[in-house]
Amino acid sequence: MKVLSLLMQNNSWSLSHEAMSYWMSEVEARMVQRRHHLKQVCAKLDLDVYGNDSLHRPNPWEFLVNRPHHLVWCNVFKAASTSWMYNFNILAGYNPKFLRNSKLVPLNLARRRYPRPSLHALQQALNDSVAFLIVRHPLERLLSAYRDKIQFSLPHTLHQKLGNEIILKYRKNKQKVKGSRNKSTPKKPRWPTFSEFVQYLVNVQQKGDPFDMHWAPITHFCTPCQVDFDIIMKFETLQEDQNYLIHQAGLQDIIRPEWKNPAKGCTTTELVTSYYSQLTRAQILQLYHIYRYDFELFGYTLDGYLQLGMTESNSAGSPAT
Incomplete structure (x- = not known):
């Protein structure tokens, strides 16, 4: 897995069919385990029951819905949000050069193309989209x-x-x-x-x-016990996880993962x-x-x-x- 991750980190996609299949199956197993764990804990904490408080009803406010590419993302600030806001702006049709030179806040640019969805619009999109979020150690x-x-x-x-x-x-x-x-x-x-x-x-x-x-808890705004996420990426395994998402969504020719806001020092x-x-x-x-x-x-x-x-x-x- 380390060799495959290094190839992907260098944007090398020329893996053999066998190597790619093995890598995809490994990451898929990871995603299955994360979804299973989430479902179990949601049930244990009674967070999967619909209710009137903020933890027990879906909150569409921070979601970005890309209908042409069938992607739904709950934006978690400080969890690769800068990188994926850039990716979503690329998917929205913004020119990379414009994004690099623009002084406008990337989120504000994104909201011009991705207005905050209603609960009904979010639920409709979830029916035929890959829904994902990125989490990080709190x-x-x-x-x-x-x-x-x-x-x-x-x-x-x-x-x-x-x-x-x-x-x-x-x-x-x-x-x-x-x-x-x-x-x-x-x-x-x-x-x-x-x-x-x-x-x-x-x-x-x-x-x-x-x-x-x-710094709000993710549970407060992504309401993961009320929304069925297909892919739960982790900051700690981001390189492999995001490449898996890109393959699953068929975006290899559009998105080349870049690391925005890397840690310095x-x-x-x-x-x-x-x-x-x-x-x-x-x-x-x-x-x-x-x-x-x-x-x-x-x-x-x-x-x-x-x-x-x-x-x-x-x-x-x-x-x-």
Whole structure:
């Protein structure tokens, strides 16, 4: 499988019929297992029963429906969403050169060609389309959203404004970053620390307020227990999974997978260690509670995360929790 994945990563499609059949069968088995796991857990948690709350009825808001190519995608932010928004814009007829040079937000471009579907339109499309979504470890996805939208937020944006509000509410000793007279006092950054951001998330959860879509639990908007997804791709196996989808949908001559927004500098493991070691174990467990359904439905665990957190006895000198 590693050799086949490397060939596909280099956009080499010249595999023998036997090799391609073997690869397709391997990935198909993976998809069957993921669908089976999802169905079992949905039933165990009673999330497959239709109801009036947001978890028990289909939510078409974030879906993109491409009728000519019979594709239905629930866009999960921070889970290869930039790459697949580009692909869907290509499928919508946008010129690649235009997309590369355009200053317009890719999602806004996409919505010009893919208006948000009604529930009826989504259900009609699901009857003759390949429906898919891309998932990612909830805590890795959350960290990606924090870094992109909060720590490195663009000036004069809603996310920068949110960051300032988080600092005002959750930061103690709000000394200015520049010009501090007390040389011994550690300077705090101009953006919310990861711990302050997590305090904000926990507070949002406790109040029952809606989450920003960049870090909202997938279960809240893709409603995977109410929509039959044919393909569940994972960020961790994205290269193989997306090539499988492209073959299944017959799009080999249209889409050549490209990796948009690749990680720069530190590896994912290094980033996870650096940021989650800033939290207490209690905070990490609070995050698990927020994303519990995403963990269970898609087969993720806290392995490797909980032990990174500080114990209460070691967090006395950390930011307030």
